[in-house]
Structures are given as structure tokens and as C-alpha cells.
Amino acid sequence: MFQSQPDEILNSGHPFGFHELGHLRQGEVLHPLQEAFIQKGAIQCGMCTPGMILSAKALVDENPHPTEIDVRKAIAGNLCRCTGYVKIVDAILAVSREER
Ligand code: FES
DSSP states (O other): OOOOOHHHHHHTTOTTSGGGGGGGOBTTBOOHHHHHHHHTTOOSSOSSHHHHHHHHHHHHHHOSSOOHHHHHHHTTTOOOSSSOSHHHHHHHHHHHHSOO
16 A cells, blocks of 8 residues: 555656646645545545546536435546545545535
């Protein structure tokens, strides 16, 4: 298991890290999905994170209040070897429950 911290992944220029998702940032403020992934511990190695975040953003843009089943269907094309998906689903649901 990797021991990288989310901030290290975010700032490392890692080819699969959040750098690819820089366009989601609003200045120095992370997109709520990025922040929720960090807060919920939904990032471990970061390999799946860009795909998960983009799938989640597409989902909540189209359906602001998805069910857990909606979330699981939306991220189904992304494989995560680290998290077991529970924290990822929790992060997406947390954002979808907030007013954005
Ligand atoms: S966090 Fe490592 S593959 Fe998902």
C-alpha cells in the first residue's frame, strides 16, 4: 500500500495525480469533489483518482442528488486497487448532499 499523502500527490506533478485536474480548481481552491476525496480518505496511490473525479463530476453535473447506486454506476468504469470504493462513494455522496 502506498503511503503518499493527498497533498504530495496534488503537488507532485504525478502523471496520474490531481495536476491533470487543475482545470477544476478555482484559483487556489480545489473543486468540492477534490476536497471531499482528500477529506474522506478516498485517495491512496492516486492512480484512479483523475478518472474517479471526472466520472463523479459528470454525474453530479447531470444529477446533483444521485443515490449510492447512481454513484456506483457512474464510477463503474474506473478500477481502484486501493480503497475498496467505499470512501470514494462516500466522498461523492458528501458533495452531492452539499449545496454547490
Ligand atoms: S487510490 Fe490507488 S487505485 Fe485507487
